[in-house]
Amino acid sequence: MIWMGRYFLSEAKKAFTYRVEFWVGFFGNIASQFAVAYFLWKAIFAQRGAVSMQGFSFLTLMAYYLIAPLMERLVHGGESGQISRDIYEGGLSKYLVYPISFFNAKLMTHLSQTVLACGQLCAVLLLMTWPGPFDLPFDPLAWGACLLLLGLSILVQFAMTACLELLAFWVDNVWSLSVMLRMVLHLAGGSMVPLVFFPEKVQTVFHYLPFQGFIDLPTRLILGHASLLEAGRGMAVAVIWALGLGLTARLFWQRGLMRYSGAGM
Amino acid sequence: MRYVTLYLAFLRFSFSRAMEFRLDFFFRFVMDLAYYGVNVVLFETLFLHTDTLGGWDIHEARVFMAGFLVVDAINMTVFSNNFYWLPTYINRGDLDYYLVRPVSSLFFLTLRDFAANSFMNLLCAVGILVWALAGNPDPLPLARLPVFALALVCGALIHAMIHMLTILPSFWFESSGGLQVLFYNMARLMERPDRIYTGAVRILLTTVLPFALIASFPARFFWEGLDAGLLAHFLAVMAGLGGLVLLLWKLGLRRYSSASS
Numbered sequence: 439m440i441w442m443g444r445y446f447l448s449e450a451k452k453a454f455t456y457r458v459e460f461w462v463g464f465f466g467n468i469a470s471q472f473a474v475a476y477f478l479w480k481a482i483f484a485q486r487g488a489v490s491m492q493g494f495s496f497l498t499l500m501a502y503y504l505i506a507p508l509m510e511r512l513v514h515g516g517e518s519g520q521i522s523r524d525i526y527e528g529g530l531s532k533y534l535v536y537p538i539s540f541f542n543a544k545l546m547t548h549l550s551q552t553v554l555a556c557g558q559l560c561a562v563l564l565l566m567t568w569p570g571p572f573d574l575p576f577d578p579l580a581w582g583a584c585l586l587l588l589g590l591s592i593l594v595q596f597a598m599t600a601c602l603e604l605l606a607f608w609v610d611n612v613w614s615l616s617v618m619l620r621m622v623l624h625l626a627g628g629s630m631v632p633l634v635f636f637p638e639k640v641q642t643v644f645h646y647l648p649f650q651g652f653i654d655l656p657t658r659l660i661l662g663h664a665s666l667l668e669a670g671r672g673m674a675v676a677v678i679w680a681l682g683l684g685l686t687a688r689l690f691w692q693r694g695l696m697r698y699s700g701a702g703m
Numbered sequence: 704m705r706y707v708t709l710y711l712a713f714l715r716f717s718f719s720r721a722m723e724f725r726l727d728f729f730f731r732f733v734m735d736l737a738y739y740g741v742n743v744v745l746f747e748t749l750f751l752h753t754d755t756l757g758g759w760d761i762h763e764a765r766v767f768m769a770g771f772l773v774v775d776a777i778n779m780t781v782f783s784n785n786f787y788w789l790p791t792y793i794n795r796g797d798l799d800y801y802l803v804r805p806v807s808s809l810f811f812l813t814l815r816d817f818a819a820n821s822f823m824n825l826l827c828a829v830g831i832l833v834w835a836l837a838g839n840p841d842p843l844p845l846a847r848l849p850v851f852a853l854a855l856v857c858g859a860l861i862h863a864m865i866h867m868l869t870i871l872p873s874f875w876f877e878s879s880g881g882l883q884v885l886f887y888n889m890a891r892l893m894e895r896p897d898r899i900y901t902g903a904v905r906i907l908l909t910t911v912l913p914f915a916l917i918a919s920f921p922a923r924f925f926w927e928g929l930d931a932g933l934l935a936h937f938l939a940v941m942a943g944l945g946g947l948v949l950l951l952w953k954l955g956l957r958r959y960s961s962a963s964s
Contacts, residue, residue: 462881466888473904474891481899482753491752611727614734621734625741636748 441538442546449550464558468507471629475503492634498661501572502632505657508559510629513591513652514620515551519613520544521599522606530698541600541687548596563660575662583669584659590676591651597683598648604687607694628654645671648679709806714817721819728820735779735824739772739831742894757896757919762839763926764896769832770855771894771918776825777859778866784816786866790873790880798959809952813867847925854921857941862893862917864944871948874955893917913940 483496494502521544524530533540566572602615624630627649633641644650651672658664721728746768750761759767789812792798801808836843869882892900892908897919900908908915920937923930 463884463888466885470888470891474895477899477901477904478749478756478895480901481756482749485753485755609726609730610724611730614727614730618730618734618737621737621741625744630741630745631748635752637751 442542445538445543446546446550449547460554464511467511468504471507472500472503476500492632493663494632494634497571498663499632501566501574501661502657504562504566504572505559505660506629506653508555508562509588509653509656510623510627512552512555512559512588513595514623515548515555515592515595519603519616520547521603522612525604525606525694525698541691544600545596548599549592552592574660577662579666580659580662580664580669583666583673584656587651587656587659587669587672587676590673590680591648591656593680594648594676594683595652597680597687600687601683601690604690604694607690607697623649623652626650627652628657632658646675648676651676706806706810709810710814713815717817718819731818731820732823735776735821736827738775739824739827742768742772743831757898759896759922759926762835762841763922765835765838766832766925767896767918767922768894769828769835770851770858770922772828772831773825773855774859774862774893774918776821776828777856778862779821780818780825781859782813782863782866783821784818785813786863786870788816789813789870790878790883793873793955793959794878796960798956802956808956809949813863844925844928847928850929851921851925854924854937855918857937858917858921861913861941861944862890864941864948865913867948868944868951871951871955874951874958889914893919896922909936910940913944916940 479496479499483491489495491499524533530540533543563574566574567576598619599616602619603612605615606612626633626644626647633644633650633654636644644654655664655668655672659669746761746764749756750764754760756764792801792812798808798812801811804811866883866886869886870879872882873879889912892912892914895915897905897909897915900915905915916937920933923933
């Protein structure tokens with residue numbers, strides 16, 4: 439267990455390197471996403487002459503768009519392609535001789551990359567709970583449920599990424615699959631539009647997918663727009679997906695190792 | 704004519720290379736299709752809650768959306784791969800190989816790698832545009848279609864030139880990665896009609912950072928006809944960006960020392 443802690447710290451240091459690019463990316467992403475959402479919904483609210491839509495006032499919706507990208511960043515972690523790169527370049531060999539588990543090491547890398555995102559999310563939430571335009575309600579139960587859901591979602595995201603990247607044992611380039619996953623997450627996770635804006639049938643499908651627990655549900659829990667029952671259902675879905683994807687990743691790993699030559703591409 | 708022959712050679716090499724990695728070709732194709740699907744679903748969802756967006760009804764907005772998908776596909780097909788490698792060439796001192804060739808280095812470096820898989824996506828994006836046009840219940844201003852197509856190509860050029868402006872600082876700095884990340888984040892501003900932006904942001908997004916006019920102005924030319932002021936604005940921004948790219952490219956080459964950073 440001690441090695442996992444050390445590995446985590448060393449990977450966290452790496453995540454803090456290239457700070458300029460990191461912060462430019464961070465602020466650029468939040469600002470552009472928020473700007474698009476602000477003008478888009480301002481136009482829609484003005485056209486409808488509505489005070490609220492699907493239970494969201496304009497201000498709550500803006501709070502959603504401030505929190506959602508941070509949630510996404512937290513769950514997604516940092517750079518993708520770590521597992522596939524090791525397979526392509528032969529770097530996997532060292533893990534086969536080290537007395538550490540490859541998956542635990544990669545999970546530590548993934549978690550280390552969420553540390554900074556976690557700090558950013560906490561800072562923004564703290565500012566938003568301050569008396570001001572947003573004035574977020576602080577419900578310890580809802581916030582606790584949100585935390586638990588996010589923890590499970592990080593595991594699901596890791597297992598999902600591992601499944602895709604382990605395909606590198608068979609396929610020349612899995613980068614495009616990761617990008618595709620991110621796009622689906624963007625839409626089905628609620629990063630582009632809160633999921634309550636989709637037709638009910640589509641929402642029903644989303645309830646059974648793991649993406650809702652990545653962005654939409656934790657954000658709505660924080661905003662006081664989701665019940666603990668919904669949170670419980672989201673957690674159950676996340677556990678099922680984590681187990682299923684974890685077993686799939688294990689199968690891919692066992693089969694893939696049989697093909698691995700260690701020579702790199 | 705020499706450049707046309709050269710470009711045809713680029714196309715030949717790119718297609719034969721793409722055929723070597725067929726599964727990768729397929730995955731990249733599906734990846735861009737996912738991007739198109741996400742945008743179609745998003746616009747359809749938004750119009751469940753509003754009748755118009757930026758002054759356009761759902762049929763007009765679909766044509767706008769298909770327009771920015773075409774712009775994106777043109778960029779992915781023609782420029783994207785080349786732009787991906789350019790900062791690396793500059794930082795590693797690998798430009799020499801291209802500078803000694805008897806053709807424009809800018810032409811060679813920005814157009815050499817044609818993404819064959821994205822070309823298939825371009826055909827799909829055009830298909831979405833045809834679907835959007837065909838779904839319009841009112842008679843279409845078909846006479847304006849050539850202007851719309853030409854304006855979309857110009858929009859793609861504007862997109863490419865803004866991207867290029869985020870790459871060229873590589874001549875002066877160790878890495879332009881931060882600026883490029885910023886570009887990719889800001890590029891999403893083109894995916895909404897320009898008229899939703901108001902005030903200073905609107906001025907910024909139609910002049911200095913002209914993301915909002917990339918796909919919106921072509922759609923406006925199509926739906927509302929050619930407005931002289933709008934056309935002049937569009938062309939002036941394109942010319943300004945073109946001049947700036949050429950100037951920075953020349954200054955950058957003067958600064959380039961072949962040594963890797």
